[in-house]
Amino acid sequence: MDDLEFRTRAFSNPLDEQEDFRAAADASPERRQLLGELNEFEKDLQRTLMAVDIPGGLKRKLNQHARPASPLRSRRFLALAASLVVATGLALNLFLQPGLSAQDLALHDELVEHMHQEAPSFDNRMDIDINNDSGISWNEIETILAAAGTSLKTPEELAALHMIFARLCGLGGSRSAHLVARGEHGPISIIFIRTAPVSRGVELRDDRFQGRIIPVNEGNMAVIGEKNEPLDRYESMLRDNIEWSI
Structure with missing residues (x-):
């Protein structure tokens, strides 16, 4: 089997x-x-x-x-x-999104549930005074990415972001990486899911969050933020620099 x-x-x-x-x-x-x-x-x-x-x-x-x-x-x-x-x-x-497969829908729903489960953790980090919080080091980010079978070819721009949260999770039935950066209007989740990619881009449907699940080579990337958060630059920053170790 x-x-x-x-x-x-x-x-x-x-x-x-x-x-x-x-x-x-x-x-x-x-x-x-x-x-x-x-x-x-x-x-x-x-x-x-x-x-x-x-x-x-x-x-x-x-x-x-x-x-x-x-x-x-x-x-x-x-x-x-x-x-x-x-x-x-x-x-x-x-x-609303014709052409999605059952696998696409299952990953969408799993991701929405995961976001609400993790939100209290990174919301608390957002509440810490930015002037007194040095965030998470890039070495820690790289460790999480490597454990999830992911790396970034040119991480300098991403490393300049104020990262406040990094954790391994089990999205898609595999070890995945969930990073959170401090955005203009709230936390921005950057999630790398090392599984069979969705058949096409999947728009997130949720009362609080907006974002997309994007197929990238052998895996998936999701960029998710608050309703009024501009996310396009994060997608373009990451899309061409992801490498998977599958």
Whole structure:
């Protein structure tokens, strides 16, 4: 089983017990790590689902038009509703950005979720007085990039940016690099994802953030900022200088 088939089945059902799937997982530490992360996500989702408190008014209205149901059935209804919300979001993205593949949409949604998870960390860094904060050294940035299988051929212009955050993350099922620079209106995330590139540029759809996922040679680059942040110069600065070690 190749990596693409394994990832497809893992995201579809991380609890798959079929022999070929389990054998494929056991054959690679990276696959076992991915499966562990997906199982943790599944558990978090179940805990969130069970913790949902349905507003009393809505519950009464639903009960007026539905026959009595067991708690498990009610939870299944909520799960279905959540699935419909996700499907609606995917359909809207397909309508606004025709030509995107399922893989493109999955990476988009994973990236949006990741941005909101990490935002408190780099927002706190933005709040530090710039005059008293020396930021992160370029040596630290290069270490993060190298660990993510990425390097920049001409880093001088990027090194001149005021970098406030650098971390490895697991976007796209691989070790990726998430850097944050201090922009004009807020933090600017620069993310390098060393996986199969998206089929085309993907515009980020989010209430807070704007940006794009851009295919660059064998991987992906994302530049993301606040709604009014000019991002074009960062894209052009980086696009032609990325090298991947795959």
